Amino acid sequence: MAKAQQPLLYVFLAIPVTYLVALIGFPVFYNLVMSVQDVNLGNISSMIRPFIGLDNYREVIADPSFRKVFINSILFVGVNVVAQIVIGLSVALFFSREFPGAGLLRGLLLAAWMLPALVVGALWKWIFATEYGLANAALTSLGLVDAGVHWLSDPRIALTSVTIANIWFGMPFSMILIAAALIAIPRELYEAAALDGAGAVARFRYITLPSLTATLLAVACLVTIYTMRAFDLIYAMTQGGPLDASNVLPLLSYQFSFQQFKFGIGSAIGTFSFVIVFVVALVYVRTLKKEAVS
Amino acid sequence: MSVRIATAPRVGWPYTLIAICGVALYLFPIYWMFTSGLKTSAEIFANPPTLIPQNPTLEAFAHVFARENVLRYLRNSIAIAAPVTILTLVMGAMGAYAMSRLRNRLVDVALVTVLMLQVFPEALLATPMFIIFRALDILNTFAAVILATTSKTLAFALVVLRPMFRQVPIELEEASRVDGCNSWQTFWRIVLPLMRTPLIVVGTLAFVQAYGQFVYALTLMSDQELQPATVGIYSFVGAEYADWHRVMAFSSVFVAPVIILFLIMQRKIVAGLTAGALK
Structure with a gap:
């Protein structure tokens, strides 16, 4: 590369990176600062606020609703990761067979993922309506339930309901990523295995799965990151209720900050989410690097 | 070529049919969104719900635009x-x-x-x-x-x-x-x-x-x-x-x-x- 071109390239690099550091990096740092301060509506405008050490964190950890929401988040994210990968892989395998229209039909599924998350939440709130909703009508007509299920107002079921909606929303994206990796597996591997007498199950176990390990790990990281940020969908469906039954960390943090104006507490809750996504992002970046090398 | 067919079967139209049904079922909520908007105030609260709007109307659309x-x-x-x-x-x-x-x-x-x-x-x-x-x-x-x-x-x-x-x-x-x-x-x-x-x-x-x-x-x-x-x-x-x-x-x-x-x-x-x- 000619030296003459370098200065412009550095300017090109600096502009977007500076933008992101200013608009994401700085807020993340500022969140950490607020989490060790006493921030309320009175002092939010001034930059000088009392530092109170880890008091916010102590208060958060002592709060039973935080523990409940923390466990909810783990369940919500965990079930999403497993379900999106298992369903996504199955669907991708189905479409990897050669039949007319396979590519087009597979791509169409992505329509669900393209919708704004808030609209997806509104739509599933309507589907899960107790009295006139589609879900209860379908289940009763199939004879699976006797009376209408209170999908969103029963504290035992609400988390399941928002999880189902989020799996529907996110699965097509996971599936498309897995499908792309499936296509990249060399045909010769399967041909050689078939000649050696390997059956379909053996080929899946010894060729498909090992070839997909890196991709599945990357997809698991991405689903974790995307699910950890789920806000719109749950906010539209249940607002985290009833009684925090379907609440997750970002939503709880938002409620403390913008509904109770306890900004310090909200920021401390935010830190927990930051740590989780940060660790997952490290794994993700490492996976990408390994793949780039190999 | 024969090996290729043995390992990656060209499964043909029956699979296309299954795929069309599957995709249609998966995207049914989107259909539900559009058709719910075409229903009247009475029909939206019908039990069981009607899969196809009986009296499709643009009333709801007109309402949201006007009000x-x-x-x-x-x-x-x-x-x-x-x-x-x-x-x-x-x-x-x-x-x-x-x-x-x-x-x-x-x-x-x-x-x-x-x-x-x-x-x-x-x-x-x-x-x-x-x-x-x-x-x-x-x-x-x-x-x-x-x-x-x-x-x-x-x-x-x-x-x-x-x-x-x-x-x-x-x-x-x-x-x-x-x-x-x-x-x-x-x-x-x-x-x-x-x-x-x-x-x-x-x-x-x-x-x-x-x-x-x-x-x-x-x-x-x-x-x-x-x-x-x-x-x-x-x-x-x-x-x-x-x-x-x-x-x-x-x-x-x-x-x-x-x-x-x-x-x-x-x-x-x-x-x-x-x-x-x-x-």
Whole structure:
């Protein structure tokens, strides 16, 4: 590369990176600062606020609703990761067979993922309506339930309901990523295995799965990151209720900050989410690097 | 050839039929959204619900246009999404080009920084952004939401575009320099035109993301006149009792452009997504 071109390239690099550091990096740092301060509506405008050490964190950890929401988040994210990968892989395998229209039909599924998350939440709130909703009508007509299920107002079921909606929303994206990796597996591997007498199950176990390990790990990281940020969908469906039954960390943090104006507490809750996504992002970046090398 | 058939069976039309049924079933909620908007107030509360509207009517659509300010909401959504798209494309193209051409540790650091920064949930960034934008005195303006949203779409654009820019052969640029183009002219006249398709894909995805933006609009703007359609729909479903045919009519009008863009661009979007997330 000619030296003459370098200065412009550095300017090109600096502009977007500076933008992101200013608009994401700085807020993340500022969140950490607020989490060790006493921030309320009175002092939010001034930059000088009392530092109170880890008091916010102590208060958060002592709060039973935080523990409940923390466990909810783990369940919500965990079930999403497993379900999106298992369903996504199955669907991708189905479409990897050669039949007319396979590519087009597979791509169409992505329509669900393209919708704004808030609209997806509104739509599933309507589907899960107790009295006139589609879900209860379908289940009763199939004879699976006797009376209408209170999908969103029963504290035992609400988390399941928002999880189902989020799996529907996110699965097509996971599936498309897995499908792309499936296509990249060399045909010769399967041909050689078939000649050696390997059956379909053996080929899946010894060729498909090992070839997909890196991709599945990357997809698991991405689903974790995307699910950890789920806000719109749950906010539209249940607002985290009833009684925090379907609440997750970002939503709880938002409620403390913008509904109770306890900004310090909200920021401390935010830190927990930051740590989780940060660790997952490290794994993700490492996976990408390994793949780039190999 | 016989081996190939044995390992990758050409399964043919029966599979197409199964696939069509499966995809239709999966996307049924989207059908449900559009058809619920076509029902009357009486039919929306029919038990069991009717799968096909018995007396399809545009009443609910007319209502949301006349009474719920759908046009104002849509205008606001576009007023946010269009500048976000432009900012994302300009900065995304510059950054991705630089990342694809410079090869040193600084670029590695920049790339990892971008990858790490894209993971933080918006709902958590909203509080510090609220305070920063308050200090800058731009709360309650489109600018606040545009700047905040661009941080999300830009990180995504850089990740998707970088591998695309790598595919432009360096020889082309060297040739243009021999012809007397300076580095800006090379970028503008040679590289960018070759990147037209990826830029259209990234622009579409950035537009769709910004168009559906909710958290930043909710937190950074309190003036209802400025709110985009997502907040409008939310205020509609947030109530205990919802007129579902009207909510769905509003949602249908709002997502129709997204669905149309998706149908036109489907193939290219799929290719762009897979290139970005895993390479």
